[in-house]
Amino acid sequence: xxxxxxxxxxxxxxxxxxxxxxxxxxxxxxxxxxxxxxxxxxxxxxxxxxxxxxxxxxxxxxxxxxxxxxxxxxxxxxxxxxxxxxxxxxxxxxxxxxxxxxxxxxxxxxxxxxxxxxxxxxxxxxxxxxxxxxxxxxxxxxxxxxxxxxxxxxxxxxxxxxxxxxxxxxxxxxxxxxxxxxxxxxxxxxxxxxxxxxxxxxxxxxxxxxxxxxxxxxxxxxxxxxxxxxxxxxxxxxxxxxxxxxxxxxxxxxxxxxxxxxxxxxxxxxxxxxxxxxxxxxxxxxxxxxxxxxxxxxxxxxxxxxxxxxxxxxxxxxxxxxxxxxxxxxxxxxxxxxxxxxxxxxxxxxxxxxxxxxxxxxxxxxxxxxxxxxxxxxxxxxxxxxxxxxxxxxxxxxxxxxxxxxxxxxxxxxxxxxxxxxxxxxxxxxxxxxxxxx
Amino acid sequence: xxxxxxxxxxxxxxxxxxxxxxxxxxxxxxxxxxxxxxxxxxxxxxxxxxxxxxxxxxxxxxxxxxxxxxxxxxxxxxxxxxxxxxxxxxxxxxxxxxxxxxxxxxxxxxxxxxxxxxxxxxxxxxxxxxxxxxxxxxxxxxxxxxxxxxxxxxxxxxxxxxxxxxxxxxxxxxxxxxxxxxxxxxxxxxxxxxxxxxxxxxxxxxxxxxxxxxxxxxxxxxxxxxxxxxxxxxxxxxxxxxxxxxxxxxxxxxxxxxxxxxxxxxxxxxxxxxxxxxxxxxxxxxxxxxxxxxxxxxxx
Numbered sequence: 030x031x032x033x034x035x036x037x038x039x040x041x042x043x044x045x046x047x048x049x050x051x052x053x054x055x056x057x058x059x060x061x062x063x064x065x066x067x068x069x070x071x072x073x074x075x076x077x078x079x080x081x082x083x084x085x086x087x088x089x090x091x092x093x094x095x096x097x098x099x100x101x102x103x104x105x106x107x108x109x110x111x112x113x114x115x116x117x118x119x120x121x122x123x124x125x126x127x128x129x130x131x132x133x134x135x136x137x138x139x140x141x142x143x144x145x146x147x148x149x150x151x152x153x154x155x156x157x158x159x160x161x162x163x164x165x166x167x168x169x170x171x172x173x174x175x176x177x178x179x180x181x182x183x184x185x186x187x188x189x190x191x192x193x194x195x196x197x198x199x200x201x202x203x204x205x206x207x208x209x210x211x212x213x214x215x216x217x218x219x220x221x222x223x224x225x226x227x228x229x230x231x232x233x234x235x236x237x238x239x240x241x242x243x244x245x246x247x248x249x250x251x252x253x254x255x256x257x258x259x260x261x262x263x264x265x266x267x268x269x270x271x272x273x274x275x276x277x278x279x280x281x282x283x284x285x286x287x288x289x290x291x292x293x294x295x296x297x298x299x300x301x302x303x304x305x306x307x308x309x310x311x312x313x314x315x316x317x318x319x320x321x322x323x324x325x326x327x328x329x330x331x332x333x334x335x336x337x338x339x340x341x342x343x344x345x346x347x348x349x350x351x352x353x354x355x356x357x358x359x360x361x362x363x364x365x366x367x368x369x370x371x372x373x374x375x376x377x378x379x380x381x382x383x384x385x386x387x388x389x390x391x392x393x394x395x396x397x398x399x400x401x402x403x404x405x406x407x408x409x410x411x412x413x414x415x416x417x418x419x420x421x422x423x424x425x426x427x428x429x430x431x432x433x434x435x436x437x438x439x440x441x442x443x444x445x446x447x448x449x450x451x452x453x454x455x456x457x458x459x460x461x462x463x464x465x466x467x
Numbered sequence: 468x469x470x471x472x473x474x475x476x477x478x479x480x481x482x483x484x485x486x487x488x489x490x491x492x493x494x495x496x497x498x499x500x501x502x503x504x505x506x507x508x509x510x511x512x513x514x515x516x517x518x519x520x521x522x523x524x525x526x527x528x529x530x531x532x533x534x535x536x537x538x539x540x541x542x543x544x545x546x547x548x549x550x551x552x553x554x555x556x557x558x559x560x561x562x563x564x565x566x567x568x569x570x571x572x573x574x575x576x577x578x579x580x581x582x583x584x585x586x587x588x589x590x591x592x593x594x595x596x597x598x599x600x601x602x603x604x605x606x607x608x609x610x611x612x613x614x615x616x617x618x619x620x621x622x623x624x625x626x627x628x629x630x631x632x633x634x635x636x637x638x639x640x641x642x643x644x645x646x647x648x649x650x651x652x653x654x655x656x657x658x659x660x661x662x663x664x665x666x667x668x669x670x671x672x673x674x675x676x677x678x679x680x681x682x683x684x685x686x687x688x689x690x691x692x693x694x695x696x697x698x699x700x701x702x703x704x705x706x707x708x709x710x711x712x713x714x715x716x717x718x719x720x721x722x723x724x725x726x727x728x729x730x731x732x733x734x735x736x737x738x739x740x741x742x743x744x745x746x747x748x749x750x751x752x753x754x755x756x757x758x759x760x761x762x763x764x765x766x767x
Contacts, residue, residue, distance in 0.1 A: 110723045116703075
């Protein structure tokens with residue numbers, strides 16, 4: 030038993046190094062599967078950090094049920110917190126306490142890093158065996174692949190995304206109606222609505238510059254002037270990003286204009302995402318540009334008005350990505366069972382349940398989903414996927430860019446920087462890390 | 468909590484002001500005393516404020532919380548937060564883990580500190596300043612640096628998710644501080660007492676047990692209480708070493724309630740409220756020890 034685990038570990042680590050040159054290296058043989066597919070008596074340790082009542086929590090409970098029934102193995106489910114696992118995963122996945130299969134955060138600084146140092150297993154053979162790549166759209170699969178430097182978008186598969194997430198515009202239908210405004214379908218509509226509300230003395234956008242929301246709005250504004258090449262340059266370092274170019278200038282200047290016109294309150298520098306969300310729920314502000322992760326909460330917590338949702342108008346690209354992924358730690362005792370389990374979570378019935386419960390499935394048949402609110406959200410998501418529009422998040426390029434971007438945008442909002450200075454500062458932060466990788 | 472804070476804060480200040488100026492106890496309070504009293508009450512209010520916030524928000528429903536300010540009273544008493552916390556997390560188990568770990572660390576660390584400082588403070592071994600400094604390194608080194616090597620060590624020993632990994636680590640870290648403190652205390656221990664004991668035929672062990680320890684006992688009990696509280700609040704290293712749900716301590720299960728982008732605030736608030744109850748009970752029990760120890764140190 031022990032030698033087998035070591036072998037699997039060594040193979041995973043070696044796989045990380047030789048992934049590109051030896052793509053076809055076969056890793057499927059080391060775990061002796063029983064010929065009849067009966068795994069009774071075996072235990073699979075599953076670790077994830079989704080809430081029990083969240084869409085993923087519900088769908089994965091169902092997956093566990095199906096998995097136990099079909100394989101005869103028992104699942105030992107453990108849940109943890111996102112921050113906990115982010116702190117300890119590098120050590121945990123390489124230790125005797127490692128789970129057999131675990132949810133983990135996608136992105137260069139997280140899963141990419143673990144892939145590069147060989148702490149999570151190469152799943153190329155499993156992708157081939159189970160045909161997962163056919164189920165995932167290109168932009169969703171991007172976050173599952175990492176090269177030998179841990180940069181996403183190329184190289185081998187190291188994880189399986191089970192759900193997606195993206196960012197769109199939430200608005201307060203009642204407030205729009207009272208102001209005599211129609212659903213915003215063009216950028217001009219959004220700006221006209223903002224102007225109308227600002228005139229009434231209402232701040233149009235709920236926003237937070239202390240956490241992710243303003244960074245995402247900034248990125249969306251840049252994306253609305255950009256194409257896929259810009260995203261590849263920005264996220265995958267294919268070529269230098271023009272920090273004074275049309276896209277970024279438009280984004281930074283628009284934010285500065287909107288602050289000046291009162292569309293964005295300067296108090297947002299001290300607000301968290303939670304504060305902004307609560308402002309929107311309370312009906313204090315009519316618009317909130319943020320992610321699908323709020324959807325379920327808004328549906329249940331908003332009592333005073335009717336919720337409206339729409340994709341950001343006049344853009345092909347939108348911030349968003351595949352969600353967190355299943356990964357198999359290098360010290361997994363049951364790599365074969367782990368793969369079977371992952372495959373169960375990708376089945377249409379589990380994926381449909383995920384969608385039905387308010388999540389964004391990556392491999393569901395849309396006609397299986399009947400709930401109206403779920404349909405509405407998945408409809409928006411499909412619209413983005415059809416134009417292959419997921420462009421990831423602004424803070425992904427460097428490990429520190431989240432803090433850097435927030436700090437610079439705070440400076441832009443409270444007037445410490447003008448648009449040009451803000452761009453120069455961002456370029457400096459970005460280049461200090463990316464220049465070596467290009 | 469209010470009573471305790473006020474009762475202990477107010478009389479002490481009054482006494483300090485009273486004693487040197489006047490012996491007349493029936494005398495009416497002066498303006499200065501009233502001001503001090505008001506300040507003490509204000510201080511108590513500042514301290515009690517977070518607890519009040521917890522109390523006000525723990526009994527709100529998530530919708531009520533979202534639609535009101537944290538300073539508003541709940542619309543109706545709602546126990547979903549407390550219920551969710553109790554159902555999702557094994558609080559009694561975590562409470563037991565925390566008590567088990569903190570108690571053993573407090574006891575072991577005090578014993579270790581006494582033995583160390585006996586050698587350094589009374590025994591006056593050569594290079595004791597450097598030895599004390601070396602001990603203090605355990606406190607000075609950031610825990611982030613200990614994270615990886617200790618994790619590997621306990622992994623090899625098979626002690627991950629085992630309370631003993633945390634107990635061993637913190638016994639050493641707390642004892643380092645204890646050694647530092649007690650060494651300087653014992654360095655000034657009256658020689659005459661030890662000589663008298665030696666004259667009466669006491670061995671070193673005997674004079675440690677029957678002479679030194681009883682004399683410094685108040686300090687030792689304060690040290691024990693502090694070690695207990697410090698270990699109770701530890702987060703990073705327990706987070707690394709304790710991974711299985713059954714091994715988590717109280718701060719760790721509270722952390723479990725934080726989501727990636729969303730936090731169920733009412734559940735978190737309810738959990739925090741429940742988890743400070745044992746701490747308050749602990750404080751009430753050891754309140755005397757704490758104040759006694761502080762004065763014992765002060766008189767010296």
